[in-house]
Amino acid sequence: MVAHKQELADLMNLTSGDQKHDPSAFSTMGVLSVLYDRILHYDAADPQSEDRDRFILSKGHGPLALYAILAQKGFFPASAIENFLHWDGILGGHPDRKRVPGVEASTGSLGHGFPMAIGVALGLKAKGNQRRVYVLIGDGESNEGSVWEAALLAGDLGLANLTAILIDNRSSTRNLGNIAAKFEAFGWCAATVDGRDEDALEKVLAAPASDRPSFVAAEVLPYV
Amino acid sequence: MSNSILSDSMRDRMGKVVNALIERDPQTALVLADISTTYFRDAMQKHPARVVNVGIMEQTAVSLAAGLALEGFHPIVHSIAPFVTERPFEQIKDDFCYQGLGGTVISIGASYDYGTDGMTHHGAADVPILKTLPSMQVCVPGTADEFETLLRQTYNNGAPTYIRTSVQQNGISRPVNFGQLHVERAGQDGVVVAVGPMLERTLAAVADLDLTVLYATTIAPFDADTLQTAVARAAPNVIVVEPYYEGALAPDVAKALQSVASRIHAIGVPRQVLDRYGPPERHDEELGLTAAGIRTRITDFLQMGARARV
Known part of the structure; x- marks a missing residue:
């Protein structure tokens, strides 16, 4: 495991909560690392700065990896992770934007964060703000109808300041088929990459389409 | 306005x-x-x-x-x-x-x-x-x-x-304020809270009855203070006339009057499948939400209370 990943794992291990090894958390680690290390523009000391890219964990599940990244980047002290899921802690089983610095939206009920991200992207456009919105959805989450409402809408609007990243760890009960092709059919610029290949992730995330929303299917197949 | x-x-x-x-x-x-x-x-x-x-x-x-x-x-x-x-x-x-x-x-x-x-x-x-x-x-x-x-x-x-918003409207606007009940008239035998477009048919229903009528256009938060004041000046018979499923305001009314021995009656849309087709006025007739229907339910409620006291 490379150094920064080990650091994240160590941060996640600060909690003894049963959910710390949630596959949902580990499946997002590569994408989150690339986003927060190489792609997103932000200032942990000023988490509400207008001059920031917005990241929304739409699926809300497995937030420990996000908490570890945010702690690593200085949004809040790493000691907060010791109280993951604790009564006196700020870090719950799904992220709460009112309690956790750096969390843009409170999510957890599947299929909410993606359409919220469209609203954020439209809001940035209305304000003339050039920053981007990144939203992470899950393959299981993609069973929700609202995900497909959002895919249809953002594609039809040509919302070029939006990037959706789907973590495909084969947790979906239904067979999603070629999900990138489905987004492409809705008007997105779509690609499929290995979700553990950070250079490949960086390459595709750093070069979004200029005339339509961008979609990345990050395959994180279970280890066998 | x-x-x-x-x-x-x-x-x-x-x-x-x-x-x-x-x-x-x-x-x-x-x-x-x-x-x-x-x-x-x-x-x-x-x-x-x-x-x-x-x-x-x-x-x-x-x-x-x-x-x-x-x-x-x-x-x-x-x-x-x-x-x-x-x-x-x-x-x-x-x-x-x-x-x-x-x-x-x-x-x-x-x-x-x-x-x-x-x-x-x-x-x-x-x-x-x-x-x-x-x-x-x-x-x-x-x-x-x-x-x-x-x-x-x-x-x-x-x-x-x-x-x-609703198609049905009252004929005259009242000086409403968010969060407040409007006192339409004062009476002695009880208090009626009429919600939104139910006001004027309610006023017609109780025209010859000695009842206070409060007009509600804010449902949440509920103006408990005005209701408490009105009930303190009248018999504690409270009737709520609502244009949606009846009883939505009952918990708020009950909470506002928890220190008063009061009777509460909710009149509104009953919880039943409506499988007939017609204009809103026809549905009102079917469900007893006309002035005449509301009057019957209010007078029955008041008479039940009177009998209970005998």
Whole structure:
């Protein structure tokens, strides 16, 4: 495991909560690392700065990896992770934007964060703000109808300041088929990459389409 | 604004006032779901990022509006009552109430305004379900003027607000204020709380009865103080006349009167499948929500109380 990943794992291990090894958390680690290390523009000391890219964990599940990244980047002290899921802690089983610095939206009920991200992207456009919105959805989450409402809408609007990243760890009960092709059919610029290949992730995330929303299917197949 | 003669529908007034807000305030956003789009064609062209018709996807409409609120906008979401309250109920709960965001949901199609379209288009559950949500403000105006007053008073006050418009209106507007019951008249034998467009038929129903009539256009938060004052000056017989599923205000009335030995009776839309087709007035007749029907239920209730005291 490379150094920064080990650091994240160590941060996640600060909690003894049963959910710390949630596959949902580990499946997002590569994408989150690339986003927060190489792609997103932000200032942990000023988490509400207008001059920031917005990241929304739409699926809300497995937030420990996000908490570890945010702690690593200085949004809040790493000691907060010791109280993951604790009564006196700020870090719950799904992220709460009112309690956790750096969390843009409170999510957890599947299929909410993606359409919220469209609203954020439209809001940035209305304000003339050039920053981007990144939203992470899950393959299981993609069973929700609202995900497909959002895919249809953002594609039809040509919302070029939006990037959706789907973590495909084969947790979906239904067979999603070629999900990138489905987004492409809705008007997105779509690609499929290995979700553990950070250079490949960086390459595709750093070069979004200029005339339509961008979609990345990050395959994180279970280890066998 | 009070005592004006009606000149337009609540829906028309919504078009005028929301367009004015969009032009006046660059932080106003509007999200439509294929309903009432003709009112906003110019605004959609002029402000494509903050005046959006998403199409027939009400869950996304509400979540998207919350996203706009996250960016500092005051979003207004609009569609027909069941589609903008029941279908995206969870989006209103999570994306607005839980996140502490302000926004306004405005519906048309109250209860059985679409009376010939069947149960799928009826929206009598809107107010009862939304008033269960923490921080949710709920308004039921009785005229277009009152709609405008309540929209302007609640606009951008930081809380999620639902405003229910209806085809049926009272003939005269009252000087309503958000969060307050309006005292229409005073009496001795009990207190009637009439909600929104039920006021004038209720006044007709109790014309010769010695009852206080309070007029409610804000359902949540409920004005307990005014009710307590009215009940202190009359017999503790409280009747609520509601244009949605009956009983939604009963918990608020009971809580306001917990230190008073009182009787409460709710008159409104009964919880039953409405499988007949006709205009709202025909449904009113069927359900006993005419002035005559309301009078019968109120007098029966008062007589039951009188018998109990003998």
